[in-house]
Amino acid sequence: MSVPFLLFFVCGVLAVTGALLLIWAKEPIHSALSLVLVMVSLAVLYLLLGAPFIAAIQIIVYAGAIMVLFVFVIMLLNAGAEEHTDFSRLAKYIGLPLGVILIFWAAYWLLRSPAGGGGVTGGLIAGPDSTQRLSKQLFQQFLFPFEATSILILIAILGALVLARKQE
Amino acid sequence: MIAFVYKRNVITIFMSIELMLNAVNLAFVTFARAHNQVDGLVFVFFVIVVAAAEAAVGLAVVIMLSQNRQSLSIERINHLKL
Amino acid sequence: MEFISQHPVLVASIIKIAVLLVLLMTALAYLTWLERKVIAHIQSRWGPYYVGAHGLLQPLADGLKFLFKEDIAPPVTDRLLYTLAPFIAFALALTAIALIPFGPPSVAFLHGQAVFSVADVGVSLLMVFAITSMGVYGVALAGWSSNSKYPLMGGLRSSAQMISYEVALTMSVVGVVLVAGTLNFNEIIGGQSGPFWHWNIFGIHQGGFPQIIGFLCYLTAAIAETNRVPFDLPEAETELVAGFHTEYSSFKFAMFFMAEYANMITVSCLATILFFGGWLSPFPDSWTWQEFLPGAGLVLLGIYCAYDTVTEMRGMARIQLAVVTLLCFGAGLICLLPAVAAVILGPFWFVTKILIILFFYIWMRGTLPRFRYDQLMSFGWKLLLPVSLANLVVTAAWLAFGWGKHG
Numbered sequence: 001m002s003v004p005f006l007l008f009f010v011c012g013v014l015a016v017t018g019a020l021l022l023i024w025a026k027e028p029i030h031s032a033l034s035l036v037l038v039m040v041s042l043a044v045l046y047l048l049l050g051a052p053f054i055a056a057i058q059i060i061v062y063a064g065a066i067m068v069l070f071v072f073v074i075m076l077l078n079a080g081a082e083e084h085t086d087f088s089r090l091a092k093y094i095g096l097p098l099g100v101i102l103i104f105w106a107a108y109w110l111l112r113s114p115a116g117g118g119g120v121t122g123g124l125i126a127g128p129d130s131t132q133r134l135s136k137q138l139f140q141q142f143l144f145p146f147e148a149t150s151i152l153i154l155i156a157i158l159g160a161l162v163l164a165r166k167q168e
Numbered sequence: 169m170i171a172f173v174y175k176r177n178v179i180t181i182f183m184s185i186e187l188m189l190n191a192v193n194l195a196f197v198t199f200a201r202a203h204n205q206v207d208g209l210v211f212v213f214f215v216i217v218v219a220a221a222e223a224a225v226g227l228a229v230v231i232m233l234s235q236n237r238q239s240l241s242i243e244r245i246n247h248l249k250l
Numbered sequence: 251m252e253f254i255s256q257h258p259v260l261v262a263s264i265i266k267i268a269v270l271l272v273l274l275m276t277a278l279a280y281l282t283w284l285e286r287k288v289i290a291h292i293q294s295r296w297g298p299y300y301v302g303a304h305g306l307l308q309p310l311a312d313g314l315k316f317l318f319k320e321d322i323a324p325p326v327t328d329r330l331l332y333t334l335a336p337f338i339a340f341a342l343a344l345t346a347i348a349l350i351p352f353g354p355p356s357v358a359f360l361h362g363q364a365v366f367s368v369a370d371v372g373v374s375l376l377m378v379f380a381i382t383s384m385g386v387y388g389v390a391l392a393g394w395s396s397n398s399k400y401p402l403m404g405g406l407r408s409s410a411q412m413i414s415y416e417v418a419l420t421m422s423v424v425g426v427v428l429v430a431g432t433l434n435f436n437e438i439i440g441g442q443s444g445p446f447w448h449w450n451i452f453g454i455h456q457g458g459f460p461q462i463i464g465f466l467c468y469l470t471a472a473i474a475e476t477n478r479v480p481f482d483l484p485e486a487e488t489e490l491v492a493g494f495h496t497e498y499s500s501f502k503f504a505m506f507f508m509a510e511y512a513n514m515i516t517v518s519c520l521a522t523i524l525f526f527g528g529w530l531s532p533f534p535d536s537w538t539w540q541e542f543l544p545g546a547g548l549v550l551l552g553i554y555c556a557y558d559t560v561t562e563m564r565g566m567a568r569i570q571l572a573v574v575t576l577l578c579f580g581a582g583l584i585c586l587l588p589a590v591a592a593v594i595l596g597p598f599w600f601v602t603k604i605l606i607i608l609f610f611y612i613w614m615r616g617t618l619p620r621f622r623y624d625q626l627m628s629f630g631w632k633l634l635l636p637v638s639l640a641n642l643v644v645t646a647a648w649l650a651f652g653w654g655k656h657g
Contacts, residue, residue, distance in 0.1 A: 019187055022180075022183060022184065022187060023184075027328070028179050028180050028183075029328070029331070029394075030330075031179075031180050031183055032179075032183060033331075035183050035186060035187060036387070038187065038190065039190060040384075042190055042193070042194055043380075045194065045197075046194075046197050047371070049197050049198060051197050051200070051209055051212075052371050052372045052373045052376075052377070053209075053372075053373050053376065054197060054209055054212055054213065055377075056373050056376035056377050056379075056380045057213065057216060057376075058193075058216065059377075059380035059381070059383070059384065060376070060379060060380045060383050061216050061217070061220055062186075062190070062216060062219070062220075063380075063384060064380060064383030064384050064386070064416075065220065065383070065413065066186070066219065066220050066223045066224075068386050068387070068390065068409070068413060069223060069224065069227055070179065070182070070183060070223070070227065071387070071390055071391075072390070072406070072409075073179065073227045073230065073231060074179060075390070075394045075402075075406070076231070077179075077230075077231065077234050131372070131373060131433060134209055134210065134213075137207065137210050138210055138213065142210055142214075145214060149214060149217045149218065149221075152217075152218065152221050153217065153220070153221050155221075156221035156222070156224050156225050157224070159225045159228065160224045160225055160227075160228040163225070163228035163229060163231075163232050164228045164231060164232070
């Protein structure tokens, strides 16, 4: 029971707990905070999987910026507790069983593939990410998508600005 | 996914979309580690960036919607016309 | 003992964390003392003088006050968030310090664990930024969960300020990363080895561009990021009562307070590592007499304290000063031992440089007026960000075309 394995287990539990809290929380701000918890535990998992750069990017971008945006919007709109309405019958009788079946099917295929199952006990061996390797690929092979995403972000900023302006 | 179908608050629905994207990211990182390739991580990078852009625009839409409808319940934001 | 040899990482980490916590708490407390003394002297008065000799027990008195003060519980919207916010702020501020190396990694104990840094990740610089970027949550949640309009305004303004200046902060540092070629702290410091003109702020060591502009941008963005004067409008007393921590009393307020000072220390540590060579000494390594500097410095301090003891009038203060004198002499003599002197040189230089930068921080607080909020935001986005981007572009061009390389 080495320390990396224990840490992996703890983070996995935290991530799943956060996801469940997201669903069950009554106030949207509790949901937002549990999503932050999920993201941070996922970042630690990425660290354990040998991808420190992605872990740092996840915290900086996802947990540190996107979720802050969510929290701001919740505060601005003063979103209160949820109203309780009945679920539609379609969702209850067909949706939920299908969802459960989907989960089991995905788990089955994952465990069956040759790469699944035993990866984590390798612990902290350096994985595929050294930042240099990643950036080489990013700037050589994937240069066009990289530039395209920067234009995408620009469009998103403009769109958000236009949408959020007060209607005159 | 369950939250996406069941919850009534628009913002919570949005957050469950982010949760799904995160789960996909985790799968990608795991597979990148298993095959010892770095391409999976490149895709994770792009997913994070695109999710950021989409969250920004989506939240702007949510703010506008709530100002127009004075409510955040998805049953009341049903009508497509403004 | 076998447990130690089987899990050297775990045991060493626990010991290092414990020692670091103790030292850090003491440093935080005495940083408040230093700040009050320096601001007082800038304003032509003495600071705390009465509580201990020269006010040295003042932080202890303040700490006791915070512990015993009545914990007022206002009618908040969400008790969980209200209690959680200061803990988040404080925990994040302390976590960022775990990644900082205080000395060379070659000094090792317990089966080769580096003594001076608690954690060494491959991308430590990015991790520190990740942790500080989460600090926005403490402020925003504190402002929102206090059920009152001043904290809400203060909290929203303060968090908007923090996320704006985060961008400029990160951009101003990328120049250094380009010169050093790595995101790891130990390697960044290693690239600056040698006498002080090899430091990154002069930048000529590895063919890079002098990072003076980067340093100035970084310092400005860091002051804004930690909500200090001249950027402290969201928590200024004359403007918004006390901003986002209006509704907090005693222990929780103390946590916010300490979180702010811990953030200051983190940012100063980053500045020394990135721009001033971290734990390297400014003199060339061949001057071996510099090993005796810490010891000699402490002994001189002891002599000054002895003089003070003799000339002090009040009995209690005299006894305290005598104790301090003995401590200084003792520590100085220990540091003069060759075994200890070689080890303590790295942290000594690191702490000296941090103290210089912190003194600069406190000096700014005592001297400058504060920005108005819209001036603050336009400064961050319209001036600081373009300047740091320009610095980045120029550094990249300098490196790419190789104008700085000699042969």
